[in-house]
Amino acid sequence: MLKKLFSRQDIATTVKDLGRRIENDFVNEEILFVCLLKGSFIFTSDLVRQVANPSRVDFMRVSSYGNQMTTRGNVEIIKDLEEDIEDKNVVIVEDIIDSGLTLSRVKDMLLTRKPKVLKICALIDKRCRREVEIEGDYVGFTIDDGFVVGYGIDYAEYYRNCPDICVVVEENEV
Numbered sequence: 001m002l003k004k005l006f007s008r009q010d011i012a013t014t015v016k017d018l019g020r021r022i023e024n025d026f027v028n029e030e031i032l033f034v035c036l037l038k039g040s041f042i043f044t045s046d047l048v049r050q051v052a053n054p055s056r057v058d059f060m061r062v063s064s065y066g067n068q069m070t071t072r073g074n075v076e077i078i079k080d081l082e083e084d085i086e087d088k089n090v091v092i093v094e095d096i097i098d099s100g101l102t103l104s105r106v107k108d109m110l111l112t113r114k115p116k117v118l119k120i121c122a123l124i125d126k127r128c129r130r131e132v133e134i135e136g137d138y139v140g141f142t143i144d145d146g147f148v149v150g151y152g153i154d155y156a157e158y159y160r161n162c163p164d165i166c167v168v169v170e171e172n173e174v
C-alpha cells in the first residue's frame, strides 16, 4: 500500500524554491528546459511555471537496458530533442536520481552538443543508491531507499497521476 511521503503542498513549496534558485542563476537569460519523459512530465509543467525567464521546453525519452549478463546502464534514445542546444542554457529536469546511470549518460550525450551551460534539476535524490558519480545542481528532496510513486513517478505505469509522492510499503510496515 501507499504511505504519503511528500504532500502536494510540500511539493508545491519545493518546486517554487527550485524555480527561485534557477532564476537566480540565470538572471535575464533564456533557458531551455529538457524534460526527461515520462517521469518528469508533471514536475516539468509545474517547474517551468515557477520560472519567469524566457524559456522553452523540449522533451527527451531514453530507455535503460542491460542486465548482469550485459553492461548495465546503457541508455538508448527513444525520442530525441527537437531543439538544437548548442550555446544554450540547458536545464535537464528529472523526477528522480537513483543509480544515476540514466542522468550520467544523458548528461554526457547532451554535453557533446556543446550547450553553453548544462544544469540538472532533480525533484528527488535517492543518494544512497548511487552507482556513478553524478550530482543534481538543484535538488528538491533527498530520500533514503524506498520505492516511491506519484507526481509523475510510476509503478508499472500506474500512480503517475497521484498528486502526492508516496512510498510503497508492505501492509505490516504501516
Ligand code: PRP
Pocket: 036, 037, 038, 039, 040, 063, 064, 094, 095, 096, 097, 098, 099, 100, 101, 102, 103, 153, 154
Ligand atoms: C526512472 C526515472 C529516472 C530513472 C532514474 O525512469 O524517471 O529517469 O529511472 O534511475 P537511475 O538513476 O537508476 O538511472 P524510468 O526508466 O523508470 O522511466 P520513466 O521516466 O518513463 O518512468
